[in-house]
Amino acid sequence: MMKKKTLAILVGVAAVIGAGAWYSNKAPGEGGGAPAGGGKGKGDSGPTTVNIVAPAHEDVPITLSANGTVSPITMVDLHPQTTSTIVKVHVKEGQFVKEGELMFTLDSRSASANVEKAVAQVDKDRANLADLERQYKRAQELVAQKFMAQSSVDTLKSQVDSARAVLESDVAAARASKVDQSYNVIRAPQTGRVGAINVYPGSLVQLTTSLTTITQLDPINVAFNVPETNLSALLDAQRAGKVQVQVFLNNSDKPVTGELSFVDNTVDAAAGQIRVKGRFDNKDTRLWPGQYVTTKLIVATMKGATVVPQNAIITNTRGTFVYTVAPDQTAKITNVKRLYGFGAYVAVDGLQGNEKVIVEGKQNLRPGGKVRIADAKLAQEEGLSAEPGNQKGKPE
Structure with missing residues (x-):
C-alpha cells in the first residue's frame, strides 16, 4: 500500500511540472497569455x-623614417711631423679653435741651428759664384785681345755653371731646413673642437704620437640607411631640388632640419639598403658626433x-x-x-x-x-x- 501511494504522488508532481512548462512556452496571445505584439520575433536583431x-x-607627404648616426664632416688626428719634445701646450681639452690657431710648441733648437747652417752655406755659394763670374768676364776680355787661350775661358765657363747649380741646390736645402723648423710649431689645420690631449710639456713625441683630435661640428652630417625600393623616388626628389631631412633628438617632437647631401654609389645587396647622409647647420651644437637620432626624409608628395x-x-x-x-x-x-x-x-x-x-x-x-x-x-x-x-x- 505504501509503495502505491508514493508512486501516485510522483506522477502528480510530474504532471504539474509539465503543465507549467507548457504554459510558459505558449506563444503570446494564445489561450489567455500576454497580449500579441509585445516583442520582436525570434532572429530579429535590429540595426x-x-x-x-x-x-x-x-x-600627403611620403616620408621615410630611419635611425641615423651623427658624424663629423671632418675629424683630424693631430700628429707631429718630427721627433722632438713638447715645450708648451697652448690649448685645453674641449676648447673650440679656429684654423691656424697655435696649439703646440716643440723644442726647435736643433732645427734652428740647421737653418742657420744652411743659410750660411748659401751665402758662401753666392760669394764663390760671384768670384767665378768675375774671372770668366775678365777671361773673355783677354781672349778678345789674344792674351788667353779659348780653352781656359771654356773651363771658367764650366766652373761658373757648376757654382750656380751648387748655389741653387743649397738654396733648396735651406728652404727644406726652414720647413723642418716649422714642424716645431703646430697649428690647428681646421676649425673645430679639441678632443682629449695626450701629451704635456716635456713629453717626447714622434711621428706615431697622437697629440689630440680636432672635430668639425658645424656643419655636421647625419648618416642613415633607406630601403633600395625607395631609391628611385629619392633620386627623383634630389634631381628636382633640395630634399629636406629632419632629425629628432631624444623623442622630441621639435626637429632639426637639414638637407640631403649624399647618396652612396652602391646598394648594399645583403641588406637591401643604401647609405645616405644629410647635412645640418649646427651652430648651437645640438647634434654631437656618435649620437643616435631618428631621421625623417620626404621623398615625394601625393597631391x-x-x-x-x-x-x-x-x-x-x-x-x-x-x-x-x-x-x-x-x-x-x-x-x-x-x-x-x-x-x-x-x-x-x-x-x-x-x-x-x-x-x-x-x-x-x-x-x-x-x-x-x-x-x-x-x-x-x-x-x-x-x-x-x-x-x-x-x-x-
Missing part, C-alpha cells in the same frame, strides 16, 4: 549602431590623395575593403587599395570621396545589414537614422 566619417582630400582612418580598413580573404553606408542605410563593401599609411590615417585608391565610411561598429556588420548612426547631429546632416539614445527629442 547595428556605427560611427562614420567622410574621406578627406589632402596632399589630393583620398585619406581615411587606418581603423576603417579591413583586410581578410576577400581582400582589402571598407564598409560604407548605402543610400538605403545598409552596410556596403567597397574595395580599396592602400597607397601610403601615415600615423592613424592611410591614403587609399577606390573611393570617390563622397562615401560615408564606417569606422566603429564594423566588427558586427554583414554586407546588406541595416545600420544606425551613433552621432545624432551627424546623422541629421547626412539624412540618416541615428541611435535613439543619442537623439534630442522623441525617440524613433
